[in-house]
Amino acid sequence: MNTQPPLLFALxxxxxxxxxLNGALTALRATRLDVVGVVTLGMLTxxxxxxxxxxxxxxxxxxxxxxxxxxxxxxxxxxxxxVLNRWLGRLTMPLTxxxxxxxxxxxxxxxxxxVAFGLGLAPAALLGVITAVGGGTIRDALVGQxxxxxxxxxxxxxxxxxxxxxxxxxxxxxxxxxxxxGAAAVCFVIRMLGVRFRLNAPRPPFASP
Amino acid sequence: MNTQPPLLFALxxxxxxxxxLNGALTALRATRLDVVGVVTLGMLTxxxxxxxxxxxxxxxxxxxxxxxxxxxxxxxxxxxxxVLNRWLGRLTMPLTxxxxxxxxxxxxxxxxxxVAFGLGLAPAALLGVITAVGGGTIRDALVGQxxxxxxxxxxxxxxxxxxxxxxxxxxxxxxxxxxxxGAAAVCFVIRMLGVRFRLNAPRPPFASP
Amino acid sequence: MNTQPPLLFALxxxxxxxxxLNGALTALRATRLDVVGVVTLGMLTxxxxxxxxxxxxxxxxxxxxxxxxxxxxxxxxxxxxxVLNRWLGRLTMPLTxxxxxxxxxxxxxxxxxxVAFGLGLAPAALLGVITAVGGGTIRDALVGQxxxxxxxxxxxxxxxxxxxxxxxxxxxxxxxxxxxxGAAAVCFVIRMLGVRFRLNAPRPPFASP
Numbered sequence: 001m002n003t004q005p006p007l008l009f010a011l012x013x014x015x016x017x018x019x020x021l022n023g024a025l026t027a028l029r030a031t032r033l034d035v036v037g038v039v040t041l042g043m044l045t046x047x048x049x050x051x052x053x054x055x056x057x058x059x060x061x062x063x064x065x066x067x068x069x070x071x072x073x074x075x076x077x078x079x080x081x082x083v084l085n086r087w088l089g090r091l092t093m094p095l096t097x098x099x100x101x102x103x104x105x106x107x108x109x110x111x112x113x114x115v116a117f118g119l120g121l122a123p124a125a126l127l128g129v130i131t132a133v134g135g136g137t138i139r140d141a142l143v144g145q146x147x148x149x150x151x152x153x154x155x156x157x158x159x160x161x162x163x164x165x166x167x168x169x170x171x172x173x174x175x176x177x178x179x180x181x182g183a184a185a186v187c188f189v190i191r192m193l194g195v196r197f198r199l200n201a202p203r204p205p206f207a208s209p
Numbered sequence: 210m211n212t213q214p215p216l217l218f219a220l221x222x223x224x225x226x227x228x229x230l231n232g233a234l235t236a237l238r239a240t241r242l243d244v245v246g247v248v249t250l251g252m253l254t255x256x257x258x259x260x261x262x263x264x265x266x267x268x269x270x271x272x273x274x275x276x277x278x279x280x281x282x283x284x285x286x287x288x289x290x291x292v293l294n295r296w297l298g299r300l301t302m303p304l305t306x307x308x309x310x311x312x313x314x315x316x317x318x319x320x321x322x323x324v325a326f327g328l329g330l331a332p333a334a335l336l337g338v339i340t341a342v343g344g345g346t347i348r349d350a351l352v353g354q355x356x357x358x359x360x361x362x363x364x365x366x367x368x369x370x371x372x373x374x375x376x377x378x379x380x381x382x383x384x385x386x387x388x389x390x391g392a393a394a395v396c397f398v399i400r401m402l403g404v405r406f407r408l409n410a411p412r413p414p415f416a417s418p
Numbered sequence: 419m420n421t422q423p424p425l426l427f428a429l430x431x432x433x434x435x436x437x438x439l440n441g442a443l444t445a446l447r448a449t450r451l452d453v454v455g456v457v458t459l460g461m462l463t464x465x466x467x468x469x470x471x472x473x474x475x476x477x478x479x480x481x482x483x484x485x486x487x488x489x490x491x492x493x494x495x496x497x498x499x500x501v502l503n504r505w506l507g508r509l510t511m512p513l514t515x516x517x518x519x520x521x522x523x524x525x526x527x528x529x530x531x532x533v534a535f536g537l538g539l540a541p542a543a544l545l546g547v548i549t550a551v552g553g554g555t556i557r558d559a560l561v562g563q564x565x566x567x568x569x570x571x572x573x574x575x576x577x578x579x580x581x582x583x584x585x586x587x588x589x590x591x592x593x594x595x596x597x598x599x600g601a602a603a604v605c606f607v608i609r610m611l612g613v614r615f616r617l618n619a620p621r622p623p624f625a626s627p
Contacts, residue, residue, distance in 0.1 A: 031564050031568075031569070032564075032569055032621075033564075033568050033569050033621075034568075034569055034618055034620060034621050035620045035621070036567065036568065036573075036574045036575060037567070037568030037569050040567070040568060040574070041568065051474070055264055055269075055473055055474070056260070056264070056269065056270055056271060056274065057269070057270055058269035058270060060473075060474065060475070060476035061474055061475055061476060061535075061536075061537060061541070062474060065474065065537060065538070065541035065544075065545075066538070066541070068538075068540060071540065071541075071544075117270075118270075119270060119274060120274070120275070120277075122277060122280065123270070123274040123275075123280075126274075126280075127274075137351070141350055141351055141559055142555070142559055142564065142565055142568065143564055143568075144353060144562060144563070144564055145353070146240050146241075146242075146351065146352055146353055147351055149245065149246070149249070150240075150242050150243075150245065150246030150249060150250065150351065150352075151240070151241055151242050151243055151246050155245075156245045156249070157245060200243055202243060202244045203241075203242075203243050203244070264473055264478075265469070265473070265478065265479055265480060265483065266478070266479055267478035267479060326479075327479075328479060328483060329483070329484070329486075331486060331489065332479070332483040332484070332489075335483075335489075336483075346560070350559055350560055353562060354562070355449050355450075355451075355560065355561055355562055356560055358454065358455070358458070359449075359451050359452075359454065359455030359458060359459065359560065359561075360449070360450055360451050360452055360455050364454075365454045365458070366454060409452055411452060411453045412450075412451075412452050412453070
């Protein structure tokens with residue numbers, strides 16, 4: 001995965017750290033855990049989506065297992081969450097921003113990697129979304145919560161927008177660092193607007209409250 | 210997967226649609242979801258079992274990612290469930306029938322594909338069952354319910370019967386469309402009898418109620 | 419996987435049986451299940467960790483699907499748990515010992531297999547832990563419990579110690595049956611001390627009780 005342009009690669013590492021930190025904090029809020037549980041869930045959040053993608057596109061062993069900084073950043077983020085749990089719990093907005101960076105970068109990188117491994121455009125876009133939301137979904141399932149992505153504020157939708165923009169750009173030979181950053185920025189802005197204005201995807205008509 | 214005989218292929222697509230619809234309805238009954246959650250869970254129900262099978266037999270990327278009608282039918286079924294949720298909730302029997310068709314066809318196709326990829330007969334039969342029940346199991350785990358397959362009416366057993374019949378027929382060079390349909394029909398009948406007479410697999414002796 | 423030395427192979431089969439038995443009993447304690455559910459969860463507990471490892475190191479189809487005694491022992495263990503549920507529930511200590519044997523052997527074999535498939539030392543150690551605890555984690559997620567490994571007594575840590583000893587021995591060309599048994603014994607002893615003295619991994623500072 002370090003064949004990405006350096007800036008994108010740096011953002012990918014930032015996203016890994018942010019997901020490790022945020023994943024661990026979310027897990028700590030949901031249930032009692034010891035340090036093993038916190039680190040495990042931080043790693044699953046940060047690395048799970050990319051591992052699922054690599055399994056499905058047959059890029060095995062997963063990139064995560066071949067390049068140690070991913071592990072180090074995911075574990076580091078989780079350990080910081082473990083130690084500074086109390087204090088970080090109050091810092092909602094910076095954590096949401098970091099998480100949105102991870103979401104945006106993972107969607108773009110995941111979609112472009114899937115295309116590079118020969119997937120079609122629609123499946124590649126889906127794999128971008130899986131990269132972005134897969135890890136958090138596993139974490140929520142393990143701590144016994146209905147995954148956030150299934151029920152609240154815009155989360156999968158901005159990832160899907162970024163992934164679709166990415167595969168379209170690749171289709172029309174326009175993909176490069178500016179497009180990748182642009183697609184990630186669109187995802188980031190939609191996500192932050194969703195958080196700011198508590199936007200939700202539509203609910204079923206007549207659903208009981 | 211479109212190397213199957215046309216009738217079986219049509220049933221496979223029917224099963225995909227039925228699982229997408231039914232999976233989304235089941236998820237809606239279990240928890241609050243937005244449209245992203247409903248479509249995600251419909252897709253996971255319809256496509257999850259086949260994806261797990263393709264990962265385990267090393268048929269990657271999974272067939273689902275290579276042939277768009279699977280996606281379209283799974284998403285279409287889930288969207289119909291989302292819009293017509295209230296009204297479809299009353300139509301229990303047609304949905305159970307559609308679901309039983311999916312179960313039957315997935316078990317037969319899953320087992321035969323596993324044999325085609327070189328698996329032994331017993332593992333191939335197991336992979337047939339995994340194809341049939343894997344998607345629903347993931348859905349139930351994500352919405353926080355003990356998977357139906359683990360605790361109620363005959364569900365995995367008819368799938369196992371169909372998968373075993375399939376691998377035996379392949380072993381004795383008797384596999385073809387008639388046998389495939391016959392094996393699926395046996396599964397379908399056992400499943401519907403199970404629903405009709407509320408048959409359950411045996412419970413542990415002395416288990417507390 | 420039957421390229422392991424005979425004694426290690428025998429322990430691997432013992433561990434598979436123990437995990438099948440223990441996994442089924444744990445599942446029965448957590449929720450109501452029929453015989454299909456008990457056997458399914460016993461199999462997932464016994465075989466799930468190894469299957470995840472084989473998927474991630476691209477050793478497909480998984481060893482479990484190629485060599486029937488694994489299936490037979492996992493299913494046999496689960497069926498014994500199903501029939502003797504009441505009676506076995508009282509035998510806490512022998513079951514804990516059997517489970518610790520499985521944990522120890524799976525960690526060592528998992529790590530050594532990952533190295534044999536070309537993984538680096540740190541990822542291989544992680545895959546040893548995944549082999550040892552993956553199956554139980556899936557089982558707990560399916561029956562709606564926060565996985566034991568995430569929150570109680572030393573469980574992942576002894577597996578990690580054994581896996582690290584294994585990869586270090588391989589690194590320094592000292593791996594063989596004595597080292598494998600030694601690493602497994604270290605894991606076993608730490609695990610049993612953890613059970614005996616109710617040791618837990620550290621909790622987050624200031625966490626609410």
